[in-house]
Amino acid sequence: MNEQSINSSSTNDLPRCQYRTRTGRRCRHAVSSIKAGFCTTHAPAHSNRPEEPDLSAHLTAGLTEFKSAVPINEFLSRLLHLQAQDRISPRRAAVMAYTCNLILRTLPAIDRELHLENEDDFVRVEIGDLPRPQRDKPAPPSHPVMDWLNPGSDVPNSKEPSCLP
Numbered sequence: 001m002n003e004q005s006i007n008s009s010s011t012n013d014l015p016r017c018q019y020r021t022r023t024g025r026r027c028r029h030a031v032s033s034i035k036a037g038f039c040t041t042h043a044p045a046h047s048n049r050p051e052e053p054d055l056s057a058h059l060t061a062g063l064t065e066f067k068s069a070v071p072i073n074e075f076l077s078r079l080l081h082l083q084a085q086d087r088i089s090p091r092r093a094a095v096m097a098y099t100c101n102l103i104l105r106t107l108p109a110i111d112r113e114l115h116l117e118n119e120d121d122f123v124r125v126e127i128g129d130l131p132r133p134q135r136d137k138p139a140p141p142s143h144p145v146m147d148w149l150n151p152g153s154d155v156p157n158s159k160e161p162s163c164l165p
Contacts, residue, residue: 017042055082059096069107072100 017027019042029039036043059078063071079096082088 053087055088058082066100066103067107067110069104072104076100 015031015037017029017031017039018037019027019039021027027039027042029041031037032040032043059075059082063075066072066075076097079088079093083090083093
């Protein structure tokens, strides 16, 4: 009997198609050409996708560092123009805008670190630094005094037996 595996054939040696379904399963067909990476069924569908151009030169022209809010604002306005012209996908623009948001949120911390003359000037707010309640003052009563609500003796009380005939 031959010792070669039953499954080995020339089709198994070829790379598989790179197409994946929505559930994440990979296509089982062999690629049409190694350069394409897709089988004959999925190659046309993949080639119809517009390849997004490299817009980094347009977005970052004249912007070298994002160390203040001004260049980040300029970048975001350029990003908005590109998205309005439909030259960049909304998802890609959202990722870039989120990254700008992260940079903006770290700017105050960077500014504090750079302009810190000594460590004693650094103010760190922790839970232990929150103001404490003033325990010297008497506590307010838990229930206000409402003497005016006490009924007189001529008003029947629900805790007393009623005198019905």
